[in-house]
Every structure is written in structure tokens, then in C-alpha cells.
Amino acid sequence: MASEEESAVKEPLDLIRLSLDERIYVKLRSERELRGKLHAYDQHLNMILGDVEEVVTTVEIDDETYEEIVRTTKRTVPFLFVRGDGVILVSPPLRTA
Amino acid sequence: MKIKLTSASYSVRSIKFSFCSNLLAKPRKPSLFLGRGIEIILFFSYFKDLVGREVTVELKNDLAIRGTLHSVDQYLNIKLENTRVVDQDKYPHMLSVRNCFIRGSVVRYVQLPPDGVDIELLHDATRREARGG
Numbered sequence: 268m269a270s271e272e273e274s275a276v277k278e279p280l281d282l283i284r285l286s287l288d289e290r291i292y293v294k295l296r297s298e299r300e301l302r303g304k305l306h307a308y309d310q311h312l313n314m315i316l317g318d319v320e321e322v323v324t325t326v327e328i329d330d331e332t333y334e335e336i337v338r339t340t341k342r343t344v345p346f347l348f349v350r351g352d353g354v355i356l357v358s359p360p361l362r363t364a
Numbered sequence: 365m366k367i368k369l370t371s372a373s374y375s376v377r378s379i380k381f382s383f384c385s386n387l388l389a390k391p392r393k394p395s396l397f398l399g400r401g402i403e404i405i406l407f408f409s410y411f412k413d414l415v416g417r418e419v420t421v422e423l424k425n426d427l428a429i430r431g432t433l434h435s436v437d438q439y440l441n442i443k444l445e446n447t448r449v450v451d452q453d454k455y456p457h458m459l460s461v462r463n464c465f466i467r468g469s470v471v472r473y474v475q476l477p478p479d480g481v482d483i484e485l486l487h488d489a490t491r492r493e494a495r496g497g
Contacts, residue, residue, distance in 0.1 A: 284494040287487055295472075307486040309406050309493060313440075315476070315486060348407070348474040350440070353424070 283308055283357055291316075294355040298324040301349065302360055312351035319347045406493050411436040413481055420450060420475040421466055427455055429464065440468035 276282060286305050293301040293314070303316030323340040411433070420430045421442060428451065431444030443465050449458045 280494060284491065287490060306483055307406065307410070307490040309490075313407050315407075315410070317483070344473075344475050345478040346476040346480050348476055350468075350471050350473070352469065353472055 280308075280310060286357070286359060290360050292358045292360045293349065294358075295349070295353045296355060297353075299353075300324075301347075303347065309351070312354040312357070314349045314351070314354070314357075316347050316349060317345065319344045405438065406489055407440060408436065408438050409489075410481060410486070411440065411442075414476070417477050417480070419444075419477070421471055422473040422475065423466070423470050424472045425470070427458075429458070429466070431464070434463070437468075440471070442466045442468065442471065442474075 276285070283305075287308075289305060290302065291305045293303075293316070295301065300322045301316060301319050302322075303319035305314060306317050307315040320341060320343050325338045325340070327336045327338065328334070329336065415433050415435060417433055418430065419433050420428055421444065422428045427449065429444060429447050430450055431447035434443040434445045436442055443463070445463050447458075447462055447464055449455045449461075452459065
């Protein structure tokens with residue numbers, strides 16, 4: 268699985284290169300998160316992800332009680348191109364439980 | 365008098381300059397590209413390979429359009445044919461639209477066919493581009 272590249276990790280984009288063909292977590296604008304397998308990316312952070320799960324988080328404020336209801340909507344897409352201008356951060360998947 | 369002379373020579377010089385620059389006006393890449401090395405067009409090539417396949421383009425305004433990929437350009441502007449809006453009841457204003465041009469900057473996602481393209485090819489191309497950048 269580890270690619271035998273001797274090229275040094277110089278730029279932040281090189282760090283993403285280390286995650287090619289690995290599962291990653293991507294935070295997007297508009298309170299969206301993606302978890303999927305990174306197949307391709309470029310310097311704009313346009314990406315192609317496989318087996319993607321998208322989580323959209325919305326906060327609704329009840330009119331009467333003023334309590335915040337946090338809702339998450341999930342959906343899975345087998346193969347997805349993500350445009351780079353929506354990407355905030357890219358990371359290895361967070362360890363939950 | 366000195367001032368007059370100077371201004372005259374300045375204007376002559378400026379005419380000369382513009383004449384020269386017209387002669388030399390070959391289409392030249394702006395220095396931005398030269399700084400980065402090879403122009404990187406990984407996804408443009410990928411989408412060109414995908415022409416003729418059915419894709420779903422999700423825009424930043426949550427509109428999702430399903431159609432056949434007709435063409436793409438360097439800005440990843442997309443032309444779709446035989447389009448249908450995914451949630452027709454929610455977005456009735458596109459009912460009669462069958463072909464559309466989508467500006468690349470308004471795209472959020474493009475849902476690709478699962479047998480989209482050779483994954484290994486993508487990995488190799490990405491590694492090559494990343495090394496170049």
C-alpha cells in the first residue's frame with residue numbers, strides 16, 4: 268500500500284498525496300462533510316472520491332422554545348467529483364469511538 | 365523649450381514601443397502559468413474521457429441536474445444534453461430545459477458513474493501531477 272516515492276514532503280499538497288487511495292475526511296462549505304476514498308486531486312483541491320458518505324448539518328431554531336435542533340442528513344454516492352472551491356480542509360478520517 | 369523637446373521625444377518613444385509590442389504579440393502564457401511549471405489539466409482530461417456518460421451535476425444552489433455529458437472545457441464548464449432536474453417538483457422552472465451549459469464555478473459536485481474510469485489511471489496521473497507541482 269505504501270508508495271515507494273523518495274520525493275520529500277515539501278508542501279501541504281504533498282501531505283494530501285500521502286493519502287491517495289486512502290480514506291479521508293473532507294470539510295466543505297455550507298456545513299457539509301465528506302468521508303470517502305481519495306482517488307485524485309489537483310492543486311485547486313478538486314477531488315474525486317469513491318464510496319462517499321456526505322453529512323449535511325443544519326441547525327433549526329424552534330420559534331417558541333428557541334432551542335437549537337441540530338439535524339444531520341446523510342447520503343452515500345459511489346463516485347463523486349468535488350469542486351475545489353468548496354473545500355475547507357482535508358484530513359485522515361477522525362477516530363470516532 | 366526643453367520641456368517641449370522632452371515631451372515630443374517621449375511620445376515618439378511610446379509610439380515605437382507600441383509598434384514593437386504588436387509585432388511581438390504572439391499569444392504568450394501569463395507568468396502565473398510559467399511559475400507553476402506545466403499547466404495542470406488532470407480533471408479536464410478526465411472529463412473529456414467521460415463525454416457521453418450520464419452524470420448528475422449538483423450545483424451550489426442545491427439544484428441537481430441529470431444529463432449526458434456533452435462537452436467540457438479547461439474551466440470545467442459543462443455542457444449537458446437530455447437533461448432532467450432530479451427533484452422536478454422542487455425546481456419546476458427547468459421542466460422544459462433539455463440542454464444546458466453550466467459554468468464551472470457554480471458546480472458543487474458531479475456524481476459520476478461507478479464504472480467511471482480506470483482508478484489506477486487516476487492514481488498514476490495524480491501522482492505524476494503532484495510531483496510536477
